[in-house]
Amino acid sequence: MAEPAEPNLTSLALNNLSIGNLENIDLDVGAGEIVCLSGTSGSGKSRLLRAIADLDLHSGTVRLGAIGQSDMPGHRWRSKVMLVPAESAWWHDTVGEHFPERSQEPLQQLGLEAGAFGWPVSRLSSGEKQRLALIRALLRRPAALLLDEPTANLDKDSTERVETWLRDNIRQQQLPTLWVAHHEDQIARVADRHVHIVDTGIEEQAMTP
């Protein structure tokens, strides 16, 4: 019997997480919720994301729904809790080889040309790389997203496209999302909640409506 697709209702929970100069971080990101993370450069935003993706040594626990980080092998965890870095790497000759499937729809939605999958990697601009890296990650169907300044290399027009596209996907697939952002106006547009790194911890910020 075919049941209607259950929305993914897992949340991402950090408990007592310590890495670098950050200590005992507790944070709950609900299903489909976008929590923006801000902080001065060098405050440890990227390292916090790396700890959640289990790429660096850290202490404390991270849970995705009922499953803990250490309950499954590292690569399985990372395929569910997917980190998209600020600077993406491309190792094959052509763009398309990096993708599990070549669906045209997201290319169009993010303002990329239809032939982009056939391009050699060497001709990609930093803005194209950033958008393609987001598509590459989302097409792998993660259960949670960690975005490190996903619009850092984009102009105003592309930034808005990417924000809309990400928000739609996050809502639709009910992905708990931690989004590192710098600009107040972006945070106001995309965030459900906003936390700011202060010294060794995080502080919840009031959202300006």
Next chain:
Amino acid sequence: MNVIDLSWWQLALTALLIIALAACTFLAHLGVGKSLLIAAARTAIQLTLVGLVLEALFSVGSLHWVALMGIGMLLLAGREVVARQKYNLRGGWSFGIGTLSMFISAFAVTVLTLVAVISPDPWYTPQYAIPLLGMLLGNTMTGVALSLDRLTESAKRSRNIIENRLMLGETAQQAIGEFRRDAMRAGLTPIINAMAAAGIVSLPGMMTGQILAGTSPALAVKYQILIMFTIAAGTGFGTFVAVTLCARRLFDGRERLRLDRLTR
């Protein structure tokens, strides 16, 4: 055998050539004159000492002493692998991996060749065992050192690629797979080139030595082919083992890339 004996004053004549070369490099301000002379002196001293050791070993000929010599050579080769790396694994892992892989490949191939192919009586007869092991260790060492150096350096240089692949959910061995294959190729290329060029570009050293020492060229050629094949096998398997172990050690149990395990 009609070997023409060499006396020390005859060797001294060839040493004069080296001194003349050193004088020329000095006049041309190449700055290598001193290291040239030191290296030449080391060749003379080290080979003379090895000659004495081998003379003694050949006259005793017991398995203990042959094995001891073999282990000594193995440990020196392991140290040499470490010395040729730009980055080493902390805590003696590079030495351990290099030595273990050479032990597995060079020792196994040597024993196999002695027992099954050459079959001297007894099988560990030092005239056969020691030169064979020396040839194998020397070449395996080169392959292992080259491949480990390539692997650790590409892990360091291509960290962003490896980690981005990890972020997309690939296993550690998928993420580093391309660099592993590169490293293995780097280790195998010298012996493949040597086999392809053997006899055309240059006469291999061992064969030349045998012919000079009075062996018939046909027999010398057979031994040379044997040596080339065993060297290729030893180098190849040694490289496989070393690269596999090192690629594992670059990641931890959570499949994180651990470049902190590398040291200069």
